[in-house]
Amino acid sequence: MAAGDLAATGRDYGSREPVVAAPPPGFVRRWIFSTDHKVIGKQYYFLALFAAFLGMALSLLMRWHLIDPDRKIAWLEKLWPEGAAGGIMTPELYLSLMTMHGTIMVFFVLTTVPQSGFGNYFLPLQIGADDMAFPRLNMASFWTTFVSFLVLIAAFVVPGGAPLGGWTAYPPLSGVGAIAGPGMGLGMDLWIVSIALFCIASLMGAINFVATLVDLRAPSLGLMQLPLTCWGWFTTAMISLLAFAVLLPGGVLLLMDRNLGTSFFLPAGLVVSDRALQHSGGSPILWQHLFWFFGHPEVYIAILPGMGFVSTILSTFARKPIFGYRAMVYAMVAIAALGFLVWGHHMFVSGMNPYSAIAFSLITMTVGVPSAIKTFNWVGTLWGGKLWITTPSLFALGFVSLFVSGGITGILLGQPAMDMYFHDTYFVVGHFHLIMGVAAVFAMFAGTYYWFPKMFGRMMNETLGKAHFLVTFLGVYAIFVPMHIAGIVGNPRRYPDFKEFEFLADLKFLHTMMTHAAMSTAAIQLVFLFNLFWSMYRGSVAPANPWHATTREWSSDEYE
Amino acid sequence: MAAVLVWVVTAATLALFLSGRWWLPEAINAQARSWDSHFNLTFWIMGAVFAAAQLALSWVVLRYRSSGEPVAESGSHGNNKLELVWMGAAAVVFVGLSALSTAIWAGVHLERAPAGAMRIEAVAKQFAWNFRYQGPDGKFGRVKPELISDANGNPFGLDDTDEAGRDDITMAALRVPAGTPVVLEMQSRDVLHNFFVRELRIKQDLVPGMRIPLRFSADKPGTYEVACSELCGLGHHQMRTQLIVMGKEEFQKWQQETLQQLGVITAPESR
Amino acid sequence: MSTSEFQPVELKSDVRVDWEAKQKEASRTGLYVLLASILMFFGALTSVLIIRAGSADDFHGVPIPRVLWFSTAAILASSYFLVRNDKRTGVVFGLVFLAGQAVAWVQFVNIKGPGSWFFWTFSVSHAFHVLGGFVAFRFARFELARVYWHFVTGLWLYVVLMFLIWRS
Numbered sequence: 001m002a003a004g005d006l007a008a009t010g011r012d013y014g015s016r017e018p019v020v021a022a023p024p025p026g027f028v029r030r031w032i033f034s035t036d037h038k039v040i041g042k043q044y045y046f047l048a049l050f051a052a053f054l055g056m057a058l059s060l061l062m063r064w065h066l067i068d069p070d071r072k073i074a075w076l077e078k079l080w081p082e083g084a085a086g087g088i089m090t091p092e093l094y095l096s097l098m099t100m101h102g103t104i105m106v107f108f109v110l111t112t113v114p115q116s117g118f119g120n121y122f123l124p125l126q127i128g129a130d131d132m133a134f135p136r137l138n139m140a141s142f143w144t145t146f147v148s149f150l151v152l153i154a155a156f157v158v159p160g161g162a163p164l165g166g167w168t169a170y171p172p173l174s175g176v177g178a179i180a181g182p183g184m185g186l187g188m189d190l191w192i193v194s195i196a197l198f199c200i201a202s203l204m205g206a207i208n209f210v211a212t213l214v215d216l217r218a219p220s221l222g223l224m225q226l227p228l229t230c231w232g233w234f235t236t237a238m239i240s241l242l243a244f245a246v247l248l249p250g251g252v253l254l255l256m257d258r259n260l261g262t263s264f265f266l267p268a269g270l271v272v273s274d275r276a277l278q279h280s281g282g283s284p285i286l287w288q289h290l291f292w293f294f295g296h297p298e299v300y301i302a303i304l305p306g307m308g309f310v311s312t313i314l315s316t317f318a319r320k321p322i323f324g325y326r327a328m329v330y331a332m333v334a335i336a337a338l339g340f341l342v343w344g345h346h347m348f349v350s351g352m353n354p355y356s357a358i359a360f361s362l363i364t365m366t367v368g369v370p371s372a373i374k375t376f377n378w379v380g381t382l383w384g385g386k387l388w389i390t391t392p393s394l395f396a397l398g399f400v401s402l403f404v405s406g407g408i409t410g411i412l413l414g415q416p417a418m419d420m421y422f423h424d425t426y427f428v429v430g431h432f433h434l435i436m437g438v439a440a441v442f443a444m445f446a447g448t449y450y451w452f453p454k455m456f457g458r459m460m461n462e463t464l465g466k467a468h469f470l471v472t473f474l475g476v477y478a479i480f481v482p483m484h485i486a487g488i489v490g491n492p493r494r495y496p497d498f499k500e501f502e503f504l505a506d507l508k509f510l511h512t513m514m515t516h517a518a519m520s521t522a523a524i525q526l527v528f529l530f531n532l533f534w535s536m537y538r539g540s541v542a543p544a545n546p547w548h549a550t551t552r553e554w555s556s557d558e559y560e
Numbered sequence: 561m562a563a564v565l566v567w568v569v570t571a572a573t574l575a576l577f578l579s580g581r582w583w584l585p586e587a588i589n590a591q592a593r594s595w596d597s598h599f600n601l602t603f604w605i606m607g608a609v610f611a612a613a614q615l616a617l618s619w620v621v622l623r624y625r626s627s628g629e630p631v632a633e634s635g636s637h638g639n640n641k642l643e644l645v646w647m648g649a650a651a652v653v654f655v656g657l658s659a660l661s662t663a664i665w666a667g668v669h670l671e672r673a674p675a676g677a678m679r680i681e682a683v684a685k686q687f688a689w690n691f692r693y694q695g696p697d698g699k700f701g702r703v704k705p706e707l708i709s710d711a712n713g714n715p716f717g718l719d720d721t722d723e724a725g726r727d728d729i730t731m732a733a734l735r736v737p738a739g740t741p742v743v744l745e746m747q748s749r750d751v752l753h754n755f756f757v758r759e760l761r762i763k764q765d766l767v768p769g770m771r772i773p774l775r776f777s778a779d780k781p782g783t784y785e786v787a788c789s790e791l792c793g794l795g796h797h798q799m800r801t802q803l804i805v806m807g808k809e810e811f812q813k814w815q816q817e818t819l820q821q822l823g824v825i826t827a828p829e830s831r
Numbered sequence: 832m833s834t835s836e837f838q839p840v841e842l843k844s845d846v847r848v849d850w851e852a853k854q855k856e857a858s859r860t861g862l863y864v865l866l867a868s869i870l871m872f873f874g875a876l877t878s879v880l881i882i883r884a885g886s887a888d889d890f891h892g893v894p895i896p897r898v899l900w901f902s903t904a905a906i907l908a909s910s911y912f913l914v915r916n917d918k919r920t921g922v923v924f925g926l927v928f929l930a931g932q933a934v935a936w937v938q939f940v941n942i943k944g945p946g947s948w949f950f951w952t953f954s955v956s957h958a959f960h961v962l963g964g965f966v967a968f969r970f971a972r973f974e975l976a977r978v979y980w981h982f983v984t985g986l987w988l989y990v991v992l993m994f995l996i997w998r999s
Contacts, residue, residue, distance in 0.1 A: 034998060094795040112974030130850075133857035166791050172768055173751040180751065181793045203868055210859035219848050241864060247829070253879065253952070267769025268889075269705045272686070272750040276705065281945060284752060284767055290875060293718060299789055318624065324638040349754065351767045354669035358662055360702065365654040372650035373643065380615050386626040390563060397562050397621060401569070404613040408606050411654055417664035418599060421584075421761045424754065435833045470565065476883035477569040478607040485582045490758040492789045495797035503758065510582065 033133035041121030042455065047146060051108035052441075053525070058101040060522055061167075063515040065089045067508075069497035082182075083161055092182045094496035095164035098331055100156070102167030103191065105437065106298065107198050108149055112484050113444045114305035115240070116205055119233040121455065123209065125553035126227055128218030133211040136202040141204035148197035155187040155194075166494060168295070171287050172263040172272070175257045179273045186363050189258065192251045198250040202240045209237035224329070227551045228322060229327050234310025235336040236301050242340065243297040250290035257282065285350055292343035299436050300339045303403075304332060306443025307374060310396045313446050314378055316549045317393035318385030324377040331370035331377075333558045338367045350417040357416040364414040371407055374534070375400065386513045392547070393466030395446035398473045405477075406435025409484065424494070427487020438476045445472075445528070452535065453542030454553055460539060464531040468524055475521030482510040482517075562624075563618040570614040574607065588759040588780040591667055595761040598661050605653060624810035640779070668762060673775045677741040680734070683716055684746070684753035684766045689786070690715040693729040693815070695824060701725015708749065727824040729815070733802045734786065737811035741777045757803050761827035764773050778805040833858045834989045858966075862975050866982050869960065871988065876956065877993065880949050884997060891948035895991075902931025903991055906961075910984040913977045921980070922968055926963060928987075932958055946997060948986040960986065 030039060065071070069089070076084035083093030109480050120138065121399070124131050132138045155162040163172040163183040169191065178185030213234045217226075226234075253264040261278070265287045268280035315322045322328060344352065344360030389395065409431045412418050422428060445468075452460045484505050498504035498511075545554040581706040587593045596623075681700060694700055699722040708717035718725045736742050746755060748766035755774065756763040766775045778784075788799035806814065821827045884890045909924030932954060939950060960983050967976035 018569065029958050090794070093798075095791075095794060133854070133861060142581060164794060170752055170791070173791065176751075203865075206868070207861045210864045211690075211857040214860045215853050215857035241868045245868040246875040249872055249879070249952075249956075250877045250954075256948070256952070263945065264883060264948070267887075270750055270768055271705065271708050274710065276708075281883070281889040283769065283882065283886055285770075286879060286882055290879070293875075308757075324640075324643055327638070327640075327643050349763050350765050351770055353773045354665065357665065357669075361658045361662075362655060364649065365658045368654040368932050369647055373647055376643070376646050379613075379620055381618075382620040382624055385624050387621060387624045389621075389625055394562055395564075397617065400617055401566055401614060405573070405610060406615075407568075408610045411657060412602050412605055414598075415598075415602070415658050415661040415665075417661040417668075418602065419594065420665075420668065420763045421599075421758070422596070423763050424791075466561070470561070472672045474569065475563055477573065481569075481576055485576055488584060489582050490585065490756070490787070492756070492787050492797075494791045496710045497797055500798045500800050503785055503786055507582065 003022075005191055020213070021143035026230060031101060033139070035139045037120045037124050037131045037135065038455075041117050041119070043142050044145070045117035047142075047149065048109050048112040048117060048164045051104050051112070051149065053529070055101050055104040055109060056522055056525065058104070060095045061089070062094060062097050062101065063518045065094055066497065066498075067512050067515045069499065081247040082163070084443070089496075093161070095166075095181075095494065096162035096187070098184050098494060099164055099166050099191075100152070100162050103152060103195075105194070106167055106302070108152075110302035110436065110440050111202065111298070112145065114309070114440065114447070115209075115233060115236050115301065116452065117144070118229075118309070118444075118447050119209060119236075119305060122451065123212060123230060123233055124216070125454075125556045126230055126551050127213065127216065127221055127493075128552060129212060129216035132208045133216055134208050137204050137467060138203040138208055141201045141208065141263050144197055144204065146203035148194045148201060149152045151190050151197060152194035155183070155190040158186045158190065160185045160187050160208075160518065163191045165559065168291060169254070169287075170255065170291075171254065171282075171284050172267075172270060175266050175284075175287075176270065176272050177252060177258055177276060179275060181535070184549065192258075196248055196255075199244040199251065200243045205250075206240035206244070209233055210241065210361050213237070224326070227308070227337055228311040228325070228328055228332075229305070229308035229333050229551070231307040236304045239297045239301050239304070239336050239339065243294040246290060247294035250287065250294070253290075253459055254281055256289065262293070285347070285352055288347050289343070289352075292346045293340070296343040296346065297336075297339045297409060299432075300335055302436050302440045303335065303443075306440045306447075307332065307448070309443045309447045310378065310399045312379070312549075312551060313396040313450055314381050314391050314400075316450075316547050316551075317388045317390060317396070318382050319388070319548075320381055320385040322377070323380030323383065324373075327373055328377055331373045332369040335367060338363060338370070342367060345414055345416075345419070349420040352418075361414055361416050365411070368407070368414075368452050369413060371403075375404055390449075390547070391469060392450035393447045394466065394473075395442050395449065398469065399442040399446060401473075402434055402442055403438040405481075406431060406433075406439055410435070421489055421490070424492055425487035426483040426491045426493055429493050430483030430487060433483070434480050438480065442472075445469075446533070451553075452532075453546045456536050456539075457540030457542055458535050458537075459542045459546060460535040461531050464527055468528045468531065471524035474523065475517050479514050481519060482514050486510050512541040563622040565765045566614050566618040566621070566751075568585065570611060570618075576609065577607065585758045586780075587761065588778050588782070588784070589776065590779070591615065591664070591776065592759065592761040594667075595664055597663060598811045601660075602657055603733070607659065639734050669774065671775070673743045674741050677775070678736070679743050679745060680736070681716075681748045682734070682744050682755065682766070684748045684755075684788070684792075684799075685750050685789070686793050687799040688715075689732060689734070689799070689801040691734045692716055693731070695724075695727020695819065697724055700727045705749075724831055727819065727822070729818050729822065733804055735804045735806055735811065735814060736778055737808045738781050738805050739777060740781050740808065741775065744774045744776070746772045746774055751792045752790045753788050753792050753799065756787050756789040757784055758787075759801075763789055778803065779831040780803045781807055781810075858972065858975055862978060866979070869982075869986070872956070873953075874990070876952060878950075880997070883945060883949075887945075887946065890945045892997040893939075893942055893944070893950055893994075895994050895998050896935045898931050898938065899991065899994070901917055902928045902935065903987065905931055906984050906987050910981050913980055915976065916973075918925045918968065918973060922965065925964065925980070929961060946999065949997070950994065953993060957983070959986055 072087040076086045077087045127171055161183045164181055173180050173190055199236055256262045257265050263279040263282035265284055265362055266279035268284040270277040270279055311322055311328060340363045342360055344356055345364045348357050413431060449460055449465055489507060491504060491507055572600045587596050683690045702722035703717045704719050705717055707714060716730060746766045748768045753766040754763060760776050762776060782805055784803040785799045786803055787797055905924050905928040909921045913921035964980045964983050967979050
């Protein structure tokens, strides 16, 4: 049977009447009160798209500032009259852009698109369910995320501006209030409230995903027959369930320290801005434990669905079943499980017990093993296939390349002795951007180009898509590889300028290169944006199964 | 296209790393030199795995690509034996590297300082460093947090009524005698800070409410920059001090002169 | 392996599926998954309590207000009536429990120190979950809402245990 015939497969409704999939009519009913998983998936996608471009704009401002910290940018003063008085970006504005960039990207892009966006849209279609298990909960989850985003953005406009404590919000800096710096007053409170709301939204989403996957699969679809995309969503939902439930109380306690005079994270004897504070007995390191117990699994929340997309996409375009399917499933489960035991590797220099560092290091290294298996199996999937080069398959290949490049440096950072030099340098920034940021974003692009025909009934333009891939792929390497080099020289991260240190003067060339690469990479994203919206209305009409894929969403008659 | 792109980035990445244009600063003690040799080991293994994986990826793309819409193709869909071998190899290399580096970690954090080690106290605040030396009495004077005042030049909150504190030297830069074991007892009085000396290959957070000892001995005289490496607020990037490693005699001379200035000891009669 | 293996998973359309039963099963799964995440929430609070109590010498326990025994009895009673399928009486005792908690909070307003913070965080977090129970009785199937309620009762016993261990 030729691959093209696959689309004929019908849906399986069993005893129930097929439900007509037309979305509810009218803008309000469709986009505000819709409980339809496809509409909710798109809502998440477009929210995250906006967040991604906002986060990218913030990063460009930072990069632009770094190559010439004294540059005057007149319009900057209009946006931030205090933060950029006279058009020159202040250190506190830089740090608040950095904090917001990290928070927006991690929570509202990396956590949102692969799981909530594509997951909501395609999970029910792939397993033959009509919708998610709890459609109203699904709607509540989206709107909570939306409100959480608005609360975060509000931090920009309140007095003092956005917080400058980084996305990790380490106390005491984040715990003592406005005396710690601009944005550490109301801005920081809004940040915490936003994250707490996001936790609740993610928990609601995770419950929905698990219940749907466990109970609403079509009768003949066993767990070991699920597409790997579903396994990605499944493992991610399990992680979210346990990790966000720990970040939430952490946020509540931090809020109490700030506003109710408690001391969970604040010790005695603090003197900030020449003011002695009345706290006692708290531990700043305790926050780090709570935060990274969430924060490390969060990395896998971002990447596991992407691993699923890439597996499916490579298999589809190589015209081969996935190489070592079972090993792939076990590897995902192992990554998800081990991910809960390695949070301490973010804290090697924090002052925690040095013996525990050794234990965390050994477990961290074992996470490399399932990751290596996945890479091996992706190459194995391509091996002996007939690889059809398209934009989605290019981005999937790019993902594998970036996953290797970003993952490999983890071997260095996972050793406490080595981390003593690299902690909080640009080496770490390069590492996590490659693996958690860019690799995951490549999976999103792959998913976007791959599923666009299903989501919008039209094809995206392939020429623009390939150009987008070409520049993005070269661009991200040109941004993040030099960061590793700067890290080897010892360049600390989170510095708004490098004027104070002699050893940093030598890195000007590298930073200029990163900035220019970042501008080019950002510019090509506008081509992507154009392609996305243009193709929605003007793209060529898509056949039912344009990639001759074998997963069920393509044979579903549900169109948006 | 994909294969060529992978080659381009692989070659460019390797070239940038191997150019040696930007690299680690010189190591200034034995500890840092053993750090360097383990770094090199890890670095070469990483580089080899990186290059091999990228080449394998580009090779399969080149070898098995097809033009146009293809039809279904057969091929291996798994090989458990190979999978296990690969898994074992990865586990041995990854965990082995970590185990090997444990000795370096232990050298900094687990071994006890020698009995005669010099004790220096470091206190960080937004955005400055202060270091305190014991005087000839070999004791740190008593401090009281309520006496801390930068305006009065008392960043430690030294209590004047304590005899032991009279001979304490406080400085904004860290001076140590070469080749002498030092225990830096680190505290922060406001937020997290981090003490990072590139040439020593060590980095340690200063945590409010904790007194964290950091042991090192710097062998090579010279002046080295200390950069705060834990975000501490809007002046984080300006929180700089120096580690000044002096010859032993030079250090003693400096110590004597400083004590004279403090009026703790009188200058020896010139003959 | 043959070419034909690269094919979609064919789903047999002649299988009769009881979707209603599946949906019920999904609700049950969703509930248990929710309980797991609530356990994580209280687990995190507990580890903070253990570390905070052990690492600083300013920690001292707090007296347990008498009324807590009253509210404990009330929530146990509500679970008892729910076991006997008496939803109305169960809910009433749930309200009595909350009233008891309110009295405890009023008595607690003036007690200071780290022990009291934990009293507040544990009891208020728990009260939110009790409110969730009322919502469940309104909207969810009775047998599921009841499982949730028993869980919340168990959670309260656990919270009381924490108070007993760290009481003054």
